[in-house]
Amino acid sequence: MYKIVSRLRGPHVGLASESRGLVELHGASCQTSAFKCPHPDIPEMPHCDFKPVEYKDMSKEQMMAIRRKNCHPMTMKVTYYKKPVYIHQGYMQWLWDVDGKRYLDLFAGVATVSVGHCHPKVTAAAEKQLRRLWHTTNIYVYPSLHEYCEKLVSLFPDPLKVVYLTNSGSEANDLAMLMARLHTGNYDIINLRGSYHGGSPQTMALTSNSAYKYPVASGLGCTNTMCPDVFRGPWGGNHCRDSPVQTIRDCGCAKGHCMANDQYIEQLKETLVTSVPSRIAAFFGEPIQGVGGAVQYPRNYLKEAYKLVRERGGVCIADEVQTGFGRTGSHFWGFQGHDVIPDMVTMAKGIANGYPMGAVVTTPEIAASFAKGVHFNTFGGNPVACAIASSVLDTIEEDGTQQISNDVGNHLLTELAKLREKYEIIGDVRGKGLQIGVEMVKDKASRAPLPPEAMGEIFEDTKEMGVLIGKGGLYGQTFRIKPPMCITTEDADYFLAVFNKAIQNFMDRR
Structure with a gap:
């Protein structure tokens, strides 16, 4: 069984005083909160010095009634769990539901929360910009847009030095398709x-x-x-x-x-x-x-x-x-x-830690081909989006986020590989950093996908023990582990213990 070796470490340790001010602004206070796992052979969930505000809004029943009646039916199709998770608040790698239960988030809103839920530095940058200017369009010249574009392209090799800002990854890819066709003919x-x-x-x-x-x-x-x-x-x-x-x-x-x-x-x-x-x-x-x-x-x-x-x-x-x-x-x-x-790079999701934003970065030559017509995006380069995205880049550097991805990711991959040797239904473990997939199979010889019902059992059990992960693959046969890039080795070990227990429970039921 995996051993918990420390109580709290990671990039957010040094943010205690800064986060406390932001927490108090929202009516919460910092104090210990812990999730008592009902399984005696699972270690205690890692410590967290953050307490969410008490939930006092609409009931679960009201939310689901509105979801069924007024929200697009696709929202019911993608609810993910048999027992839905009703999320109330987030902080760094943690999420809390409306009942106060804490979850270790290893899916990050589909690999979108890059530096941590409500990261204090990013939250402060958003707050500052909101008090100054919410919106204007890029027909005007304003600093946050130009500061961000310069900062972003500095991270690319030549000749990738021209930025088009969008609102999502789909929009960025759509734009890249158009640009490629215009440029090449x-x-x-x-x-x-x-x-x-x-x-x-x-x-x-x-x-x-x-x-x-x-x-x-x-x-x-x-x-x-x-x-x-x-x-x-x-x-x-x-x-x-x-x-x-x-x-x-x-x-x-x-x-x-x-x-x-x-x-x-x-x-x-x-x-x-x-x-x-x-x-x-x-x-x-x-x-x-x-x-x-x-x-x-x-x-x-x-x-x-x-x-x-x-x-x-x-x-x-x-x-x-x-x-x-x-x-x-x-x-x-x-x-x-x-x-x-x-020749072109498209991006979104982690670009602004969950704030809607995307981008295409390309060469001056391709950009010149695109300038033959007029392309205008009302919200692309929004001042708040640019301020948040700029703060994300600063935070990645200051918190050592890429190194955390490398170190904790390698630890997760090597330990998951040990579980692959232990269980016949784990066919493959793969990925780099904190972009990890665990492909489940009926058996290693056939590599046939583990059926959805079986995947669901393991998935639900993992959630019940306090860890949120994702699913993917053509047959829904791969567990996706893509957490906020602020998790610690201690968090990783907690997940490994939970995942091991969930698979063992499934095997015991067979």
Whole structure:
């Protein structure tokens, strides 16, 4: 069993005095709160010096009645748990429900809360800007927009130095599609199977997962190619990917050579000669697939894919909506781990710690092609969004967030790999930093996905013990672990103990 070795550590320790002022502003006070786990063989939940305000708003029954009657029916479909979680307040890596129960949040609102819920520094920046200027548009010149753009592009290699600010990842990807087609004069775009690039009518064609598609014509001109998934795909071995943990598949490749990579590149070549014109507009790829289940590719796949695409007149677009801002640990941007420089980078989610925002960063040459017409976004570059996003960049640097992602992520990956050896139903553990996937299977030999009902049992049990995680993959067979990047090793060990117990409970019921 995993041992808890300390009470409180991490980037937020030094924020106690600053956070206390902000907490008092909202009528709360700092004092110890603990979750007493009903399972005696699970350690006590790590300590937290924050107490949420008492919940006094509408009842659970009222909320669900409104959700059923007045909210879009999709909100009922994505409620996630049989017993919904009614969230009331958040602080750093913690969430509280309306009954006062505390949860360790390892999903971060779908990899969106980057530096921590209501991080004191980011909250202070938002408050300051709200008192000065809520909104104006970028037809005027105001400091927060220009300060942020300069700060953001300083984190990119040349020639990625031009920013377009949007309100979401779908919008950023939609814009990148348009820019690629205008710049190249070509139309067809290639993406990877299992990818998720948004839910707008245009980006829906880039999203290669039937659960997110509707039976209507949308986003024509997109062709998917085989995802180089070295666990579930037809080819793969135990030296393929850039991760502390490799697959359990055998590998007979010579040192420095990857047969699986060669085979997946051949599939891309076949797509290029059979399914698209000789000249294409773009290739879209996530450095690590997010909704697809933290799928990783062979080390050199993107480098070789980019070369093939550019030979055919296309530009290469890295979707960093989930992998950006230090989440992969080893690098600030996921594409850097593949030793490539894209022509465009799209981002959202962690860019503003949950405040609605997105961006496209590209080259001056591509930007010039786009300037042939007029593109205007009322809310893109909103003063509050820019102030928050700027504070997020400062906080990542000041709190050592990328290093935390690397260290705690590596710890989680190596310990989860031990659980993979222990349980037949854990087929694969993969990822980098705090972008982690645990793929569940019926058995390791077949690699057949664990059925949804079984996944649900483990998922619900984990929640009941106080930990929130996500699900993904084409069959919903992968647990997604993408927490706020302020978690500690102590938090990770608590999750490992809970996850181990949830799987053991499931196995005992079989």
